[in-house]
Structure formats: structure tokens, C-alpha cells
Amino acid sequence: MSKASGIVLLVGLCLGAIVAMALVPPSRSGPAALAASRTAALTVETEPVPVESPPPSSSAPGPPSKTVDTQALQHLVPGGQVSVVVYDRTAKKNMVSLKPDRFHTSASLVKILIALEALQAGTSPSIVQRMLSASDDGIASSLWSAHGGPVIVTRWAARIGLGGTRPPEDPGRWGDTRITAADIAKVYRYLLDQAGAGTRKTIMRALSGATESGSDGIRQYFGIPDGVGTLPWSIKQGWACCRGSRVLHSSGVVGEEDRYIVVVLTSQPTSTTYAGAGKRVTDVVKALLPLIDGL
Template identity: 80%
Template sequence: MGKVSGVFLLVGLCLGAILAMVLIPRSRPGPAAVAAAADTVITLEAEPEQAESPPPLSSAVPGSPPRSVDTKALPGLVPGGQVSVVVYDRTAKKTTVSVKADRSYTSASLVKLLIALEALQAGAPASTVQRMLSASDDDIASRLWTAHGGPAIVTRWATKIGLGGTRPPEDPGRWGDTRITAADVAKIYRYLLDQAGPGTRTTIMRALSGATESGSDGVRQYFGIPDAVGSLRWSIKQGWACCRGSRILHSSGTVGEDDRHIVVVLTSQPVSTTYPGAGRRVSEVVKALRPAIDGL
């Protein structure tokens, strides 16, 4: 009987183990699983459920229509001054924002875009042109302006590109007094990106994407587009001048992959406004344009 009982006991243990394997659902041991010795009971904690990955952060509610730019609010962001805006979507091939696009402003350093086009066409060193643009170097601009025809530069390129509101300065020596409009500045970028030769385009866009934080005169030039678009790619040509009746601050360039959006913000602000204060106002205008730039 002792041997028979031992056999039954062994069979019973085997059947119990088989039933446990069938009835207990399989699961991988969690981090707190305890592996005991072979002659003790092994206790396994159930694996904790994986938390679902949070959805990507976005200010837009899924299924809701995209936000639009409140163009009526833009003038209020530049109290006591004037503001003009153009946003052009190169993928959609259309202007998505336009506010006072034909209003005339003093160009300040934005005319350097035309000086660069002329100088490169005439064979000026690419490194010289890039320095003029990236650091907004006035001395280089003055040398190139004088060497390549002065006011005639503006006249030639206005005719070539079709800039209806762009005029050379009344004083031939003051290139920064060239008159421009936001619509015309957007056209300059469209010409540069879609029609200019590849060498010219590469030279100029490399300079604009590598713009230094401060210009050669020490003024911080990351107001507007750089301060407002976060991690989006940008290339810029900024302009600032004071104080013949107003303080001029302009931010222009491209934003997004493949230079998708052309963004132009021109402002004329009270002389009593400091450069940092005026720059913050331009940045607020660009922030208000974000729905047209990235759909936020």
C-alpha cells in the first residue's frame, strides 16, 4: 500500500501541475516577480498594463476647423504706429494673409536684398554678399551700392521683378531710404526662390538662414520671425532705422521646411519706442500670424 499510495501521490501532483498550466492564463512576469527555489511555490505578479502614449500636443481640437488670423487685431499690436503684413504659402501658391500690403515704408536694410541680387549678378564675391546680409553690414552695403549703380539698382530690379510700389531714395547716397511695400518684399522672395539662378539663390538663402543674433551695429536682429516661430526653420532679412520721424522695424523671410511660407511684417513706430520694445511688438505680430504659418 505504501508504494501504491506513493504512485497515486505522484500522479496527483502531475495532474495538478497540468491543470494549473491549462487554467492559469499565461503572462510575462512583471518587475516584482519572485523566483523561489524549486521546492517552493513561485509567485508571479501580473504585468502592469502599459499606459497609452499621450497624443501629440496641439492647440487645435481634433475635428475642429483650423484657427484663422485675426487681421483686425494686428494694428492694435503696434500702438501709435503702422503695420503691414503679407504671408504667402508657396505650396498652396497663394497669399494667405494680407494687411495694408501696398502701404509705403522706408526700407532700411531690406533693400540689401536687391543690392545682393545686383552684386552677385555683377560677379561680387559670394562671401562679401553673405556677410552683408547675415550681419546686416551697412559698410559693405554702402560699398556695393556705390560700385553697382546706386539708385539704378532699385529701378532695374523693380522693373525686372514687377515691384509696383518700390522706389529709389530721393537722396542717391541713402540706400536705406528706398521705399518699399510688404507686397513687393514678398515678390522679391518669390523671385529669389523660384526664378533666380541656383548659385544666387543658394548664396542669399544661406546668408539669411545664418543671420547673426546681432547686426554689425550691435542691434539685436532676432525680433519678429526668429522670436515668434519657435522651433520652425527660418531664414530672415531684418530692417531697422531711426529717427527721421519714426522708428522703423521690419521682419521678413521664410518659415518652415523648404521655405514654405514667405512672411513679411513692416512697421513704423513712434520714435519714443525703444528698439527692444519695438522689436517685441513685431514679434507679437508674427505670433498672431502662426495660424497661417503652421495651423496652430
């Protein structure tokens, strides 16, 4: 082979190698090319995912809280005085307390204390129930005399812790016993939570079966019965006139499982009628309804 032919052959081999390298696919390239291809694969552009913003906080008010304007209750008894206590036995606290320590004449509310004493002494439950459900004054007077009169009040006031309860100045006038709304609420708490099962059953059966009219003919469904609609109730009412004022009281328990103790004591002008004064007591009870569940 001539020298010129050798040169031509060498040049041809070089050109062939260059062409071959150009035709090699990227997957067969060296490490640098492979790294570049992976980088390209990782940097493929995608559409950004929108992030949902949290909803703006609502400025709308929630449901109104259950409240009672206690000062407005006084205006429902014009020219008179009113004391109110509402005690929630589930929450174990007073929901309303308006002049709870003001003295009032008890009228027939003292019959609950007479009933406690009489039952403890062995009096027939049917007699006690009649005294309470029809608010029978004749039975009350008989039991009052038989069991010590004023000592009934002092004994049970000490036992229950009734700081504002006093026996009447005239020992024969049981209806003049001095009471407060706070003390009457305590009487119900004692009756429901501490009294013996037999005593509690006898008294509560009488209060839940209170007749529409008392033994003296006065309608006694003012206040709680007229005011709470279809809610269950048990009551002891009181009324008297006219030694300076017309007294009308509504007390008892309201709601399922006797949840609320409600006491409304009023002293009103003698110029009002029993019907008119009773309506005012009912208006006070109706004003308390926002506090009572289920209404």
C-alpha cells in the same frame, strides 16, 4: 352465392376502400394535397430581424479653421503702422494681406536687391553673405556706390515687377528706398523660384545664418526668429531711426522647404526703444502662427 351475400360482400369492399384512402400518407396524396403541403412549408413563421437605424448626425463642430484677425494685428503696434503679408508657396496664395501696398522705408531690406545686383556683377559670394547675415551697412554702402546706386532699385523693380518700390530721393541714402509688403513678398518669390541656383544658394545661406546681432550691435532676432519657435527660418531684418519714426521690419521664409513667406513691416513712434518696438513685431509674428503648419 345468394343475392344477400353479394350485397354484403359489395358493402365490405366499399368500406375497405374508404379505410384505405384514409390511411394513405399525405406525401402520397394527389396534386392538390402536395401543393397544400408545400404552401404550409413556405409559410413557416420566423422572427423578424431588427434593422439598425443610422446614427444621428453629429452637431458637434469640427476642428477650428486656421484664421487670423487681421484687424487685431494693427492693435499690436499702438501708435504706429503695420503691413503684413503671409504667402503660402504650396497653396500659391496669400494667407494674410494687411495694408500690403502701404509705403514703408526699406532700411536694410533693400540689401537683398543690392545682393542680387552685386552677385550678377561678379562680387564674391562671401562679401554678399557678410552684408546680409550681419546686415553690414559698410559693405552695403560700398556695393551701392560701385553698382550704380538708385539704378539698382529701378532695374530690379522692373525685372521682378515691383510696382510699389522706388529708389530713395537722396541717391546716397539706400536705406530710404520705398518698399511695400507686397513687393518684398515678390522679391522672395523671385529669389526662391526664378533666380539662378548660385544666386539663390548664396543669398539663402546668408539669410538662414543671420547673426543674432547686426554689425551695428542691434539685436536682429526680433519678429520671425523670436516668434516662430523651433520652425526653420531664413531672415532679412531692417531697422532705422529716427527721421519721424522708428522703423523695424522682419521678413523671410518660415517652415520646411521654405513654405511660408512672411513679411511684417512697421513704422513706430520714436519714443519706443528698439527692444520695445522689436517685441511688438514679434507679437505680430506670433499672432500669425495659426496659419503656419506644424504649430
